[in-house]
Amino acid sequence: MNTEPALMSLTSVAKAIAEKRVSSREATQACLDRIAQWQPRLNAFMAIEAEAALAATDAADAALAKGDRRGALHGVPLAHKDMYYEAGKVVTCGSKIRRDFVATKTSTALQRLKDAGTIRLGSLQMAEFAYGPTGHNAHYGPVHNPWAVDRITGGSSSGSGSAVAARLTFAAMGSDTGGSIRMPAHFCGVTGLKTTYGRISRAGAMPLSQSLDTVGPLARTAEDCALLLGLMAGADAQDPTAVAGPVPDYMAAAREPIKGLTIGVPSAFYVDDLDPEVARILDETVAALKREGADIVQVELPDQRQLTASCQLVLAVEAAAFHKRWLIERPQDYGPQVLMRLQNGLAIPGVIYLEAMRWRGSALAAHLAAVAGVDAVIAPVAPVAAPTIAESDVGNSPDAESVIQRLTRFTRPINYLGLPSLSIPAGFTRGGLPVGMQLIGRSFDEAMLLRIGAAFQRVTDFHERAPKSA
Amino acid sequence: MTRPTAKEIKAIADIAGVAVSNEVAERIANSIGPAFEGFASVAGTLPFDLEPATFIVVQQAANTPDKGAAQ
Numbered sequence: 001m002n003t004e005p006a007l008m009s010l011t012s013v014a015k016a017i018a019e020k021r022v023s024s025r026e027a028t029q030a031c032l033d034r035i036a037q038w039q040p041r042l043n044a045f046m047a048i049e050a051e052a053a054l055a056a057t058d059a060a061d062a063a064l065a066k067g068d069r070r071g072a073l074h075g076v077p078l079a080h081k082d083m084y085y086e087a088g089k090v091v092t093c094g095s096k097i098r099r100d101f102v103a104t105k106t107s108t109a110l111q112r113l114k115d116a117g118t119i120r121l122g123s124l125q126m127a128e129f130a131y132g133p134t135g136h137n138a139h140y141g142p143v144h145n146p147w148a149v150d151r152i153t154g155g156s157s158s159g160s161g162s163a164v165a166a167r168l169t170f171a172a173m174g175s176d177t178g179g180s181i182r183m184p185a186h187f188c189g190v191t192g193l194k195t196t197y198g199r200i201s202r203a204g205a206m207p208l209s210q211s212l213d214t215v216g217p218l219a220r221t222a223e224d225c226a227l228l229l230g231l232m233a234g235a236d237a238q239d240p241t242a243v244a245g246p247v248p249d250y251m252a253a254a255r256e257p258i259k260g261l262t263i264g265v266p267s268a269f270y271v272d273d274l275d276p277e278v279a280r281i282l283d284e285t286v287a288a289l290k291r292e293g294a295d296i297v298q299v300e301l302p303d304q305r306q307l308t309a310s311c312q313l314v315l316a317v318e319a320a321a322f323h324k325r326w327l328i329e330r331p332q333d334y335g336p337q338v339l340m341r342l343q344n345g346l347a348i349p350g351v352i353y354l355e356a357m358r359w360r361g362s363a364l365a366a367h368l369a370a371v372a373g374v375d376a377v378i379a380p381v382a383p384v385a386a387p388t389i390a391e392s393d394v395g396n397s398p399d400a401e402s403v404i405q406r407l408t409r410f411t412r413p414i415n416y417l418g419l420p421s422l423s424i425p426a427g428f429t430r431g432g433l434p435v436g437m438q439l440i441g442r443s444f445d446e447a448m449l450l451r452i453g454a455a456f457q458r459v460t461d462f463h464e465r466a467p468k469s470a
Numbered sequence: 471m472t473r474p475t476a477k478e479i480k481a482i483a484d485i486a487g488v489a490v491s492n493e494v495a496e497r498i499a500n501s502i503g504p505a506f507e508g509f510a511s512v513a514g515t516l517p518f519d520l521e522p523a524t525f526i527v528v529q530q531a532a533n534t535p536d537k538g539a540a541q
Binding site: 243303327344359368400402444 | 471474478479482483486487488490494497498499501502504505507508509511516521522523524525526527528529530532
């Protein structure tokens with residue numbers, strides 16, 4: 001275990017603080033030192049609240065000295081994507097329109113982490129209104145990838161991916177509507193969990209598409225994601241789509257071996273037109289899982305292009321509806337690409353939108369039937385490693401949407417089906433860029449994905465590698 | 471199902487209360503055309519009784535005790 005506090009995993013630092021081997025102040029100061037070092041090059045933070053964070057650590061350390069441990073994350077400093085409302089705090093949503101918006105309530109997911117004892121480091125950059133997969137932001141500038149600062153982080157949880165990778169925060173909440181957790185996890189070399197639709201309350205989280213939005217963590221390990229999921233999941237009176245029922249013991253699941261499990265590799269679509277390095281890393285990941293005792297089989301999934309198209313139709317209409325007032329009153333205050341994509345939703349007739357919504361149950365049933373013989377499916381998150389910021393800066397050019405669709409073609413079907421997917425660091429290109437693979441599960445079976453992801457991380461070290469500071 | 475033309479998009483956007491220029495309508499047509507084509511094989515084929523809540527029904531049916539979780 002690394003003893004430099006900021007380099008520890010979330011579970012390690014939480015344990016170290018609980019056992020008084022590391023104080024909350026030491027852990028927080030270590031993060032703040034790294035933020036000061038990296039932020040000028042990464043642009044990962046929207047706001048840094050050093051003074052308030054350190055004051056909170058002193059209270060946390062004093063409470064712990066008196067035997068008062070608030071919860072599983074007592075004294076652990078975290079920062080989150082700047083779209084989770086916290087009463088009294090500015091929440092920009094990565095936008096000019098909400099540059100001065102002060103939230104009057106606190107999101108359920110964030111409150112549950114606060115109740116577990118976390119300390120606020122500040123807030124993290126993101127794509128404007130979470131509507132962009134690259135990490136560009138017309139108002140606040142692009143977030144940079146700590147593995148190569150001329151490369152994108154992926155989005156929309158761009159700051160979350162960058163900050164977790166550079167060890168500026170032990171974990172961060174992101175959101176995933178079309179790939180926004182998995183893309184940054186893949187491009188930045190961290191672990192990201194897109195949860196099942198309904199697994200975590202969305203109350204107090206900025207909406208993009210009410211049928212597709214999901215809340216989830218980016219962290220260094222699958223075990224860290226298990227810890228966070230266990231704290232955030234569960235029913236919420238403020239969000240009727242959050243499912244009731246007991247929350248599984250995800251930490252216990254993450255300790256289980258995978259011998260005897262069956263993992264499916266898609267026979268098409270997810271293995272088509274891959275960069276050779278991504279294809280190599282997929283093969284190596286499958287081989288590692290096989291060595292751990294998993295049975296590997298090929299699976300034939302239904303036509304994923306229909307799912308991708310359906311996702312685009314639903315997302316475009318719902319996003320346009322949320323933004324309609326501002327589209328009328330403040331179109332000049334959007335970045336060009338986000339404005340263009342919001343306008344796309346205006347052109348989709350209500351009947352087509354509802355057909356895409358009506359088909360969703362049948363499509364999910366067909367998918368579940370296709371994967372009935374496997375415990376999870378493994379696939380690349382994207383066909384390539386991180387492109388450069390310059391080459392992916394397509395703005396509102398005529399081919400912008402097609403560039404975006406190509407980049408997100410492996411993530412959108414999963415959002416349409418509402419399934420959970422865990423992106424794990426799976427290797428590096430010969431040029432040193434991280435590559436992730438996604439494990440796709442059945443509805444509400446995050447435990448299986450965390451089990452497989454943690455087993456993979458016990459025999460690999462990709463998740464432990466940190467980018468070097470210049 | 472065919473992809474909408476720029477002219478049709480301009481009319482739909484006007485009805486929605488968000489007027490767009492000819493240039494924007496052209497760009498929208500270009501952007502969302504592939505989604506219409508991808509969905510074409512589904513559109514107009516769904517059975518009468520299918521409603522959006524079917525998704526929740528199927529999802530909940532799959533929400534059996536987690537195989538990945540420790541018993």
